[in-house]
Amino acid sequence: MSNANDMSTPVTRGELREELQRAIAPLATEAELASLATKDEIAQLATKAEIAQLATKAEIAQLATKAEIAQLATKAEIAQLATKAEIAQLATKAELAQAIAPLATKIELEVWGGALLARFESSERKLTQLIERSEQRFQEGLAGVEQRLSAELASHVKAVQESAATMIAGLDDKYKDLPGRVNRLETTVYDKRR
Numbered sequence: 001m002s003n004a005n006d007m008s009t010p011v012t013r014g015e016l017r018e019e020l021q022r023a024i025a026p027l028a029t030e031a032e033l034a035s036l037a038t039k040d041e042i043a044q045l046a047t048k049a050e051i052a053q054l055a056t057k058a059e060i061a062q063l064a065t066k067a068e069i070a071q072l073a074t075k076a077e078i079a080q081l082a083t084k085a086e087i088a089q090l091a092t093k094a095e096l097a098q099a100i101a102p103l104a105t106k107i108e109l110e111v112w113g114g115a116l117l118a119r120f121e122s123s124e125r126k127l128t129q130l131i132e133r134s135e136q137r138f139q140e141g142l143a144g145v146e147q148r149l150s151a152e153l154a155s156h157v158k159a160v161q162e163s164a165a166t167m168i169a170g171l172d173d174k175y176k177d178l179p180g181r182v183n184r185l186e187t188t189v190y191d192k193r194r
Contacts, residue, residue, distance in 0.1 A: 011104070011112070019102075
């Protein structure tokens, strides 16, 4: 496990499980405890008072509770518990402190988790701002496209109108003298009939 104060390389679940397995490997299993036949064998296990002599309350308070360990590891990973004899091998508090020193404390894990949460929230804020800016640029771009299309459509409509006016004027020019010719024709035809 890396330095507990170094947040640049977060601990993976796999690394945390490996560290937990190393820390709890020497502990007696439930099966081993259940198979103890006599009170003499049970008497060899460490009591709370004996464990309290090995570490201060502050040191114990930093250790994970059963509930916290159960959330992080399976029963198979925490099944081994320490016997009195195994704890007795740790002769002094200094040796115990040295043995648990590389393990991350609850406080260190909470700090690391808080830093990770802060990074997630920061990334989420940045992503939200990026999305909002992108939407704003899209809306501005869309408004620009709408204006250009409107202007282009207006120019096309004007061109069609001018073209239609030219075509109609051409037709009008062909038949401009039609009323005069019809009048002459009518006068000539009607005068002859009379």
